[in-house]
Amino acid sequence: MSARRSRSRQAGAGRITDEQIDDLMSKLQAILPEARLGRNDRVSAAKVLQEACSYIRSLHREMDDLSERLSELLSTTEMSSAQAAVVRSLLM
Amino acid sequence: MYRRSFKDTRSSLGSPNPNFSKPMVALRFLRALSLVRRSGLGACSPSYRARGIRRAAYACMAASAGPRRAWSRALLRKIRRRPGRGLRRPRAVIWRHRPVGGGDRLEVALRRLVPGGGCMEYCRLLEEAADYVKCLAMQVRLMQTIVDSASHV
Numbered sequence: 001m002s003a004r005r006s007r008s009r010q011a012g013a014g015r016i017t018d019e020q021i022d023d024l025m026s027k028l029q030a031i032l033p034e035a036r037l038g039r040n041d042r043v044s045a046a047k048v049l050q051e052a053c054s055y056i057r058s059l060h061r062e063m064d065d066l067s068e069r070l071s072e073l074l075s076t077t078e079m080s081s082a083q084a085a086v087v088r089s090l091l092m
Numbered sequence: 093m094y095r096r097s098f099k100d101t102r103s104s105l106g107s108p109n110p111n112f113s114k115p116m117v118a119l120r121f122l123r124a125l126s127l128v129r130r131s132g133l134g135a136c137s138p139s140y141r142a143r144g145i146r147r148a149a150y151a152c153m154a155a156s157a158g159p160r161r162a163w164s165r166a167l168l169r170k171i172r173r174r175p176g177r178g179l180r181r182p183r184a185v186i187w188r189h190r191p192v193g194g195g196d197r198l199e200v201a202l203r204r205l206v207p208g209g210g211c212m213e214y215c216r217l218l219e220e221a222a223d224y225v226k227c228l229a230m231q232v233r234l235m236q237t238i239v240d241s242a243s244h245v
Contacts, residue, residue, distance in 0.1 A: 021215065024215060031226055049198040050198055052221055063228070066236060070145050071139070083241075087118070
């Protein structure tokens, strides 16, 4: 169900096949959370792109939000023990 | 340090970067946070500090991904560019490299969201986008973990 039937971008390395595009699309689809796309075999390329854009935007917003919260927490003394706890949990 | 552990970020698209493992990213980011705390930013307004933390987060993410990825190179270039300088290159240069045909609305949107996505060919864009999303999600999870640990102490 790829919508990219006539895409042929040349960059000196030859034509890009539909199979290559489909393959990369399915890999991108695999990265996106299941809740957004389900595990259907064939989701349209447009849907994958749309969900990818939406997901990236939401991740950017989360980064902004978490940076704000970390900024507030940084001023407290609890951060050092939190950092130690995180390091311990990751290294074990 | 821990170059070969925790390969849960192994990318099937390109060769995996040994530096990009969870502990490495975490330690790099925690070190950056300590620096932010110790530096004069501690006395600044929280929103200014938040911007510094966000910049550090993106920088750690890009540095850990390594120079093999176009998005990490573009991100580091953007972060290291001194603020207030404005555009160094005229926009015309970027437009010249745009793929013929313009692409559709969704592709253009994706190019804007992925760092460095403006000038690459379509296949490359899909690859870079997948890697970028993976690293971004991991960075977010890391920061959430730190916030949770600090909140429950």
